Amino acid sequence: MKCEHCTRKECSKKTKTDDQENVSADAPSPAQENGEKGEFHKLADARIFLSDCLACDSCVTAEEGVQLSQQNAKDFFRVLNLNKKCDTSKHKVLVVSVCPQSLPYFAAKFNVSVTDASRRLCGFLKSLGWVRYAERVLGRPITAHLCTAKSPQQVMGSLVKDYFARQQNLSPEKIFHVIVAPCYDKKLEALQEGFPPALHGSRGADCVLTSGEIAQIMEQGDLSVKDAAVDTLFGDLKEDKVTRHDGASSDGHLAHIFRHAAKELFNEDVEEVTYRALRNKDFQEVTLEKNGEVVLRFAAAYGFRNIQNMILKLKKGKFPYHFVEVLACAGGCLNGRGQAQTPDGHADKALLRQMEGIYADIPVRRAESSAHVQELYQEWLEGINSPKAREVLHTTYQSQERGAHSLDIKW
Numbered sequence: 554m555k556c557e558h559c560t561r562k563e564c565s566k567k568t569k570t571d572d573q574e575n576v577s578a579d580a581p582s583p584a585q586e587n588g589e590k591g592e593f594h595k596l597a598d599a600r601i602f603l604s605d606c607l608a609c610d611s612c613v614t615a616e617e618g619v620q621l622s623q624q625n626a627k628d629f630f631r632v633l634n635l636n637k638k639c640d641t642s643k644h645k646v647l648v649v650s651v652c653p654q655s656l657p658y659f660a661a662k663f664n665v666s667v668t669d670a671s672r673r674l675c676g677f678l679k680s681l682g683w684v685r686y687a688e689r690v691l692g693r694p695i696t697a698h699l700c701t702a703k704s705p706q707q708v709m710g711s712l713v714k715d716y717f718a719r720q721q722n723l724s725p726e727k728i729f730h731v732i733v734a735p736c737y738d739k740k741l742e743a744l745q746e747g748f749p750p751a752l753h754g755s756r757g758a759d760c761v762l763t764s765g766e767i768a769q770i771m772e773q774g775d776l777s778v779k780d781a782a783v784d785t786l787f788g789d790l791k792e793d794k795v796t797r798h799d800g801a802s803s804d805g806h807l808a809h810i811f812r813h814a815a816k817e818l819f820n821e822d823v824e825e826v827t828y829r830a831l832r833n834k835d836f837q838e839v840t841l842e843k844n845g846e847v848v849l850r851f852a853a854a855y856g857f858r859n860i861q862n863m864i865l866k867l868k869k870g871k872f873p874y875h876f877v878e879v880l881a882c883a884g885g886c887l888n889g890r891g892q893a894q895t896p897d898g899h900a901d902k903a904l905l906r907q908m909e910g911i912y913a914d915i916p917v918r919r920a921e922s923s924a925h926v927q928e929l930y931q932e933w934l935e936g937i938n939s940p941k942a943r944e945v946l947h948t949t950y951q952s953q954e955r956g957a958h959s960l961d962i963k964w
Contacts, residue, residue, distance in 0.1 A: 624740040626770060628760050632729045645729040648717065649678045650709045653797050653915075654735045654886035655764040657908035658893060662768060667911055668794045677771065678731075684745075686857075686881065688951055691864060696950040700876075702806075703948050706732055706739055707746055710757015711945050716933040725755035732761045736882060736889030739763075763891025796918040799826070803855070803885035807839065807878040809920070811851050814875075815841050819848055828853065835859055835883050851876045856883030887912060 636644050651674065660670040687695045703711075709732070714725040732739060743758040800808035808826040815821040821841060828837040836859045841849035852874045854863050860879060866872045882888050884905070893905045920926050934942040 624743065624761050626762060626766055629729075629731055629762060645727055646721070646723060647729050647731065648713050649675075649731045649733060650706075650713065650758075651675075651733045652705070652735055652739075652886070653795075654803065654889065654912070655733050655767075655892065656795065657887060657911040657915075658735065658764045658904075659768070660911050661904055661907040667915055671795050674733075674767075678767075684742075684950065686860075694868070695864065699950050701947040701949065703946055704742060706734070706742055706761075707757055707948065708946060710743075710746065712929075712933075714755055714757055715945070716929070728755075729759050730757065732758045733764060733767055734761055734889070735764055735886050735892045737763060737891055738881060738889075763889070765891050765894060768892075795915055797912070797915045799917045799919055803878075803880055803887070807851055807853055807876065810876060811839055811841070811849065814849055819843055832862075833859070835885075836862075850874050851878070853878045853880075855880045855885050857881060858883075 632645050632647060636647070638644075651671070656667050656671050656674075659665075659674055660667040663670065665673070684699065687699060710730060713730045714728060718725050718728055732743065739758075740761040743756065743761045746757055798806070798809065800806065811826055812823045815823045819841065821843065823841065826839055828839055830837050835853075835855040837853045839849075839851040839853075840847050850873055852863075854860055854877055860881070863872070863877060863879070880886065882890070884900075887893070887908050888900060888905055893901045893908060895901050930937050930942065934945060936942065
């Protein structure tokens with residue numbers, strides 16, 4: 554039996570019902586190694602099951618499996634416990650970044666508005682694929698075409714450990730940055746980033762917890778979002794309500810890039826980006842026509858089946874798209890494996906539909922219209938096209954040679 558989303562015709566992996574049901578379930582976390590115990594220590598280690606596409610040995614090595622097992626709530630609790638002790642030299646400033654696609658999960662799960670969920674989640678916390686697949690499996694023919702813009706998680710890591718640290722006169726290692734995300738892929742992304750030079754040997758994200766793990770912490774602590782104290786997401790900044798960026802229900806920026814390309818290349822102002830579903834709802838197309846001719850053709854491809862078809866066309870030289878937004882999760886980030894799951898590990902379709910409606914109702918605010926974004930470009934990045942902006946906001950990719958033991962993927 555193969556992994557649920559695997560595209561291989563052959564597979565040597567065991568299923569989650571076999572003896573070894575996760576990459577490295579017994580690896581000790583830093584909290585265990587340091588013997589840290591305290592008020593917070595009951596939550597189980599994060600487990601990456603073989604039904605999660607990341608468990609394929611083409612994308613996760615044994616060493617990374619050990620590191621993934623350490624991306625769990627125990628390290629988060631270790632910092633909370635240290636901060637309760639008298640030795641202030643060991644205290645860390647706890648910063649939590651919440652992905653926009655996680656908020657509808659809490660709003661739907663606890664039956665509150667998304668703005669109320671965000672404020673109560675903030676109050677509670679004050680008391681936390683695809684790129685790897687391309688690098689490890691597909692190699693240079695694909696990685697040469699990957700967009701160099703960093704992910705929102707990576708940018709937030711730099712924002713917290715560089716800009717925020719300097720604003721607060723803190724060294725990066727004195728900050729413990731937690732990401733709340735909808736899927737397990739973000740745990741691997743945090744490891745993949747390494748130690749950027751600008752952060753002086755510190756990771757941008759120290760710990761990634763899924764929305765489901767946060768909900769589990771709430772349940773074990775007998776405190777729900779509804780019962781949490783109301784706090785603000787943005788400190789002293791004036792906030793009326795939660796807003797989101799334009800586009801589909803994921804972290805991609807197809808709509809933003811499409812508008813920019815239309816204006817810069819063809820002097821066309823596009824107000825509303827229209828998505829048209831093709832072979833299925835997870836493969837959608839966006840086009841720009843001028844004088845009866847299609848001059849821009851973008852696509853959004855979600856899920857590995859659609860990615861498989863896309864790669865086939867690219868290899869055959871029959872790929873008609875100028876830009877493709879690719880996500881490993883079918884249904885996009887809202888359908889991440891770290892949230893909206895039934896107890897037996899399947900997608901909770903009713904909850905997901907509710908989350909989709911909640912996300913669609915969140916008001917859209919384009920990043921380029923935000924005064925705070927413009928301020929960050931000037932104060933932190935020294936201008937929009939500055940060398941520092943290119944260093945902080947962009948990345949590079951590596952095509953790693955596959956070992957002889959790896960199985961070839963047969964399309």
